[in-house]
Amino acid sequence: MSEASYLERIPNNVGLSENRQLQRALEHWQPAFLSWWQEMGPAGFQAKDVYLRTAVSVDAQGWASYGWVKMPDYRWGIFLADREPEKTIGFGDLKGQPAWQQVPAEHRSTLRRLIVTQGDTEPASVEQQRLLGLTAPSLYDLRNLFQVNVEEGRHLWAMVYLLHAYFGRDGREEAEELLARRSGDRDNPRILGTFNEPISDWLSFFMFTYFTDRDGKFQLKSLAESGFDPLARTCRFMLTEEAHHMFVGDTGIGRVIRRTLEVMAGIGSDDPAAVRAAGAIDLPTLQRYLNFWFSSSLDLFGSDQSSNAATVFASGLKGRPDEARYEDHDAREGAFEIELPDGKGGAARQAVPLRNAMNEVTRQAYVADCEIGVKRWNRLIRKAGVDFELRLPSTRFRRQIGSWANVPTAPDGTPIAREAFEAGLPGWLPSEADRAFVQSLMQPVTEVGRFAGWIAPPERGINNLPPGHDYVRLS
Ligand SMILES: [Fe+2]
Numbered sequence: 001m002s003e004a005s006y007l008e009r010i011p012n013n014v015g016l017s018e019n020r021q022l023q024r025a026l027e028h029w030q031p032a033f034l035s036w037w038q039e040m041g042p043a044g045f046q047a048k049d050v051y052l053r054t055a056v057s058v059d060a061q062g063w064a065s066y067g068w069v070k071m072p073d074y075r076w077g078i079f080l081a082d083r084e085p086e087k088t089i090g091f092g093d094l095k096g097q098p099a100w101q102q103v104p105a106e107h108r109s110t111l112r113r114l115i116v117t118q119g120d121t122e123p124a125s126v127e128q129q130r131l132l133g134l135t136a137p138s139l140y141d142l143r144n145l146f147q148v149n150v151e152e153g154r155h156l157w158a159m160v161y162l163l164h165a166y167f168g169r170d171g172r173e174e175a176e177e178l179l180a181r182r183s184g185d186r187d188n189p190r191i192l193g194t195f196n197e198p199i200s201d202w203l204s205f206f207m208f209t210y211f212t213d214r215d216g217k218f219q220l221k222s223l224a225e226s227g228f229d230p231l232a233r234t235c236r237f238m239l240t241e242e243a244h245h246m247f248v249g250d251t252g253i254g255r256v257i258r259r260t261l262e263v264m265a266g267i268g269s270d271d272p273a274a275v276r277a278a279g280a281i282d283l284p285t286l287q288r289y290l291n292f293w294f295s296s297s298l299d300l301f302g303s304d305q306s307s308n309a310a311t312v313f314a315s316g317l318k319g320r321p322d323e324a325r326y327e328d329h330d331a332r333e334g335a336f337e338i339e340l341p342d343g344k345g346g347a348a349r350q351a352v353p354l355r356n357a358m359n360e361v362t363r364q365a366y367v368a369d370c371e372i373g374v375k376r377w378n379r380l381i382r383k384a385g386v387d388f389e390l391r392l393p394s395t396r397f398r399r400q401i402g403s404w405a406n407v408p409t410a411p412d413g414t415p416i417a418r419e420a421f422e423a424g425l426p427g428w429l430p431s432e433a434d435r436a437f438v439q440s441l442m443q444p445v446t447e448v449g450r451f452a453g454w455i456a457p458p459e460r461g462i463n464n465l466p467p468g469h470d471y472v473r474l475s
């Protein structure tokens with residue numbers, strides 16, 4: 001493809017056609033991106049037409065335009081939410097000063113690290129989900145997977161745009177590194193732990209899009225408050241797409257539960273072995289998958305007490321999600337109560353300076369958001385007359401980062417002896433046998449209008465089309 005033709009294929013609202021320097025940087029990066037996509041993007045289906053939405057502008061009509069696209073031809077665009085006139089920094093020591101339109105020299109490396117850490121999760125999740133298309137439970141689900149994948153690709157573009165446009169040579173080097181790391185690779189892994197966990201079945205995919213993409217939502221919300229205006233505007237626009245990823249997880253888990261309840265009613269039993277024998281995923285297995293992905297995602301928020309979090313807040317680089325909802329945007333005086341191990345096998349509440357607790361503030365907002373779906377799923381279960389309740393485990397359970405890292409704790413938050421913890425884990429997390437069972441259900445269903453037996457069809461299709469539409473054209 002010639003330079004001119006691929007540049008005009010990048011929809012953008014950043015004045016790309018007038019910016020020669022940015023064009024040159026992207027000209028080098030774009031072919032590397034495409035070869036990464038071919039190598040590490042969705043396996044199979046690259047030559048098939050997929051019913052995808054593409055952002056072609058930031059207004060209401062343009063941000064989701066639907067059509068049939070082959071994934072390698074997807075128009076990965078660069079969009080920033082509209083600029084607010086006279087935008088000021090909304091929090092921290094510099095509150096009220098004009099927002100930065102260029103990177104302040106003293107914050108350059110911190111901002112670069114924030115952007116690279118966020119940017120790294122985008123290609124990572126595409127890599128994690130690479131093989132799922134081969135076992136999709138329907139064409140509807142296959143299409144949703146690919147929609148998530150191309151949008152994570154676009155989020156990578158969005159972050160690479162910032163690196164290229166504002167960070168010069170080291171930005172370009174970071175952009176290359178973003179295509180060089182590999183999820184789960186021993187020598188050159190992705191930056192954050194959860195993004196190196198394999199996602200080899202669709203139940204994990206739905207848990208990931210519910211819990212881990214939701215971490216993404218809260219990170220993006222925090223960065224959408226940044227005093228560095230191009231970053232804030234980039235993240236604000238990404239949030240519009242992120243909502244669909246969480247929808248895929250939320251409704252995916254809901255549909256698995258609906259199907260399981262139907263099967264339980266059909267066989268007149270809630271015995272997990274009987275439910276499995278009838279081809280559905282028993283609710284205790286679902287709970288174990290939930291425990292795994294929720295606890296893993298909690299670590300992504302960082303340590304509950306963090307001088308680093310205090311610094312990025314103080315300097316106006318990263319705010320709280322929905323900063324406007326808080327009264328005190330300075331947060332210099334405030335205190336925040338967090339739970340710490342009391343050294344005697346229990347928990348004690350302790351007030352810490354608010355700025356140091358920003359990770360925990362964000363994590364708690366995240367947990368409250370996670371609860372919403374769990375409540376909805378439990379309503380389905382109750383309505384079916386089944387005596388079972390899904391629960392988010394305690395935030396102290398199975399943590400690897402922060403004050404509760406490696407403190408043996410049961411899912412209900414009870415501190416326990418290490419031996420009891422080790423002995424309990426196989427019942428709390430998916431066992432080898434659970435994973436093998438779930439894997440055994442992963443048989444591809446590619447017939448138009450059909451759905452696999454372990455998951456109910458959705459209530460609605462995409463963009464007002466029916467659930468059984470041919471969302472991916474295989475012939
Ligand atoms: Fe993303």
Ligand SMILES: [Fe+2]
Nearest residue numbers: 213216242245
């Ligand atoms: Fe996402």
